[in-house]
Amino acid sequence: MSIKNEYLAGLMERVKQRNPNEPEFHQAVYEVLESLDTVADRHPEYIEKGVFETIVEPERIIKFRVPWVDDNGKVQVNRGYRIQFNSAIGPYKGGLRFHPSVYEGIIKFLGFEQIFKNSLTGLPIGGAKGGSDFDPKGKSDMEVMRFCQSFMTELYRHIGADTDVPAGDIGVGGREIGYLFGQYKRIMNVNNGVLTGKGINYGGSLVRTEATGYGLCYYTEAMLNDHGSSFRGKTVAISGSGNVAIYACEKATQLGAKVITMSDSNGYIIDKRGIDLDLIKQLKEVERKRIKEYTDYHPEAEYYEGCSGVWTVKCDIALPCATQNELDEESAKTLIENGVIAVCEGANMPTTPGAITLFQDNGVLFGPAKATNAGGVATSALEMCQNSSRHPWDFENVDKELKSIMENIYIKSCEAAKEYGVEGNLVAGANIAGFIKVADAMLAQGIV
Numbered sequence: 001m002s003i004k005n006e007y008l009a010g011l012m013e014r015v016k017q018r019n020p021n022e023p024e025f026h027q028a029v030y031e032v033l034e035s036l037d038t039v040a041d042r043h044p045e046y047i048e049k050g051v052f053e054t055i056v057e058p059e060r061i062i063k064f065r066v067p068w069v070d071d072n073g074k075v076q077v078n079r080g081y082r083i084q085f086n087s088a089i090g091p092y093k094g095g096l097r098f099h100p101s102v103y104e105g106i107i108k109f110l111g112f113e114q115i116f117k118n119s120l121t122g123l124p125i126g127g128a129k130g131g132s133d134f135d136p137k138g139k140s141d142m143e144v145m146r147f148c149q150s151f152m153t154e155l156y157r158h159i160g161a162d163t164d165v166p167a168g169d170i171g172v173g174g175r176e177i178g179y180l181f182g183q184y185k186r187i188m189n190v191n192n193g194v195l196t197g198k199g200i201n202y203g204g205s206l207v208r209t210e211a212t213g214y215g216l217c218y219y220t221e222a223m224l225n226d227h228g229s230s231f232r233g234k235t236v237a238i239s240g241s242g243n244v245a246i247y248a249c250e251k252a253t254q255l256g257a258k259v260i261t262m263s264d265s266n267g268y269i270i271d272k273r274g275i276d277l278d279l280i281k282q283l284k285e286v287e288r289k290r291i292k293e294y295t296d297y298h299p300e301a302e303y304y305e306g307c308s309g310v311w312t313v314k315c316d317i318a319l320p321c322a323t324q325n326e327l328d329e330e331s332a333k334t335l336i337e338n339g340v341i342a343v344c345e346g347a348n349m350p351t352t353p354g355a356i357t358l359f360q361d362n363g364v365l366f367g368p369a370k371a372t373n374a375g376g377v378a379t380s381a382l383e384m385c386q387n388s389s390r391h392p393w394d395f396e397n398v399d400k401e402l403k404s405i406m407e408n409i410y411i412k413s414c415e416a417a418k419e420y421g422v423e424g425n426l427v428a429g430a431n432i433a434g435f436i437k438v439a440d441a442m443l444a445q446g447i448v
Ligand code: NDP
Pocket: 168, 169, 170, 171, 172, 173, 212, 240, 241, 242, 243, 244, 245, 263, 264, 265, 266, 307, 321, 322, 323, 324, 326, 346, 347, 348, 349, 373, 374, 376, 377
């Protein structure tokens, strides 16, 4: 696909000029704008009132230094970011990423995508993202704590339970959220739902830990069912071995599939008998070790260096759950040759544009991240409900709500694609459905 509408094509050029050296942000904006040709044709008011122009510009970019002291008494300085992209339909909401690759362009791409993802959930949450180039890997708990406290010592003034509610993402799990929350509470002297992904015993929601991975599988199952298929009996390849990957593996297995691969940033394992998920949880969630060590416990499993090789493993369903642009055209060709029937994104933007086109042109069912991984933020919004009402829900209720939200996202995306003449294109459907709700809310609130 390409951007056919002249106005949108011009806007894309302006986005590139105004945000130089941010290829991930350009990629994310391009993917949305190319889906909106018909929307722009049918809704001239969005062009006249500058909605497209406004939506690609963050409401606010916050960038700050994060000084902290390491275990050797040496001062380290990282950069922190919070990009509050769009608050038309609710308070800003989106995760924090701690990874050495973080810079403004990464946070912008994630914040932009978050607007449409949050809109698709049907819940009242705006889009934001934040993070730092801090790398928690190899740091002691105390170093991570000191970093988080310093990060929050600046961030606290920009967020709030009704303003902006951050959550986790790559490198930010329960440990980091705990330290961040503790510091916010200390500074503000309030105990409210300012962060989500909290521990269960201090305001967290059941199912939040599992939500993105479970939600990904609920969406994938709905899509497969709609095409006369299901997870049952299928072989699944998953990349990553973090929060999303682990719970995608758990739910896919519960739904009757066999997951045979997982990976980390060093390499991947193949276990043809099915991944031993308890071992992965122990290695990754408890001991914070490398996936390579899986073969110490299961010598019959295989380990290979490098991440992209995970897509050479023959499978029916592929769930990329590690990071952006991890599945390129070459990997897509191999998956297609190996007979893959469905690819659903657990990570944000893990599939390159060329690879998406290959899947779509070859009849592979393709579910885009904005829709498929929205279960995490949706459950975060349910955590906000529970915090506001001071009434925790049980596991079954949250899980039921999550499943229903994911099935609705699938249905909404299909309906939007059909209404706008691109039936079956779930990428365009998700972008259109997510965009229209936000665009109408922006129009209703006037130009500010
Ligand atoms: P985690 O930090 O828990 O896990 C990330 C996993 O991906 C790890 O296995 C990590 O390996 C691997 N990984 C990270 N960077 C790279 C890289 N550059 N190359 C190869 N592998 C890499 O993060 P999450 O599971 O939370 O997030 C994974 C993806 O899902 C991200 O794209 C995130 O934005 C997205 N997402 C997460 C949500 C959530 O609720 N957590 C919600 C929606 C989307 P290693 O340990 O070696 O670094």
